[in-house]
Amino acid sequence: MTTNNGNDITADETTAPAEGTETPVEITQETETTEMQKLEAEIAELKDKYLRLYADFENFRRRTAKEKLDLISTAGEDLMKAVLPVVDDFERAMASFETTTDIAPLKEGVGLIYTKFSKTLESRGLKPMVSKGETFDADLHESITQFPAPSDDLKGKVIDEVEKGYLLNDKVIRYAKVVVGS
Structure with a gap:
């Protein structure tokens, strides 16, 4: 076989690679395979990060929903504790209505309870x-x-x-x- 410049090339030289060398096709396939493995590993890592982040978010959402329900259920607790002494005073006044015939001290006692109740509510805003x-x-x-x-x-x-x-x-x-x- 002859080339345009007149050099003779044998068929073995054009088709067979030298011993110990790889053809460009084999090198490209190996490079593509390693790049694909790297990309697949990166995708797997990103999926793992996404799943962990999603799980963290779901846990956060559940925890805040539970905290909100707890807050709503106990929101009036502080006010109720502040009002209980006033309720006790009203119960004492009601009991004294049954045993007393003189109404003047009862009127004064109920007035004091009303004042205490108003001050308690004012202290809560x-x-x-x-x-x-x-x-x-x-x-x-x-x-x-x-x-x-x-x-x-x-x-x-x-x-x-x-x-x-x-x-x-x-x-x-x-x-x-x-x-x-x-």
Whole structure:
């Protein structure tokens, strides 16, 4: 066999590789195989990391849901513990109604219990609204009726308070039911 430049090449030289050498096809296949193994190992590692992260997230979600349920179920516990002494005082007052005929000390005792109860609630953030004589505010008051104002300066103002409103930590929890002057 002859090439264009006139050199003679035998058939054995073009098809058979020299001993101890690999053909480019075999080298490429080995390289591809090792690269595939590396990629498969990386995929397996990433899958493992993903599964661990997903399991951690699921555990976190379950734990926070449980904590939230526990918090909701015990949210009023602190308030209830603070109110129990007042309940005890009311029970003592009720028992004294049965044994006493003089009403003046009972009236005074119930007044003291009411004051103690109000102070306990105030210490927990509950404040009564002052509405009578104030300008009507739809964010604080619920108008149940309008009544002709006895004087011009009471127009648009609260004339009477039917039900007292309350704020808990400066957030309205019950709107005051009021009569507005027109």
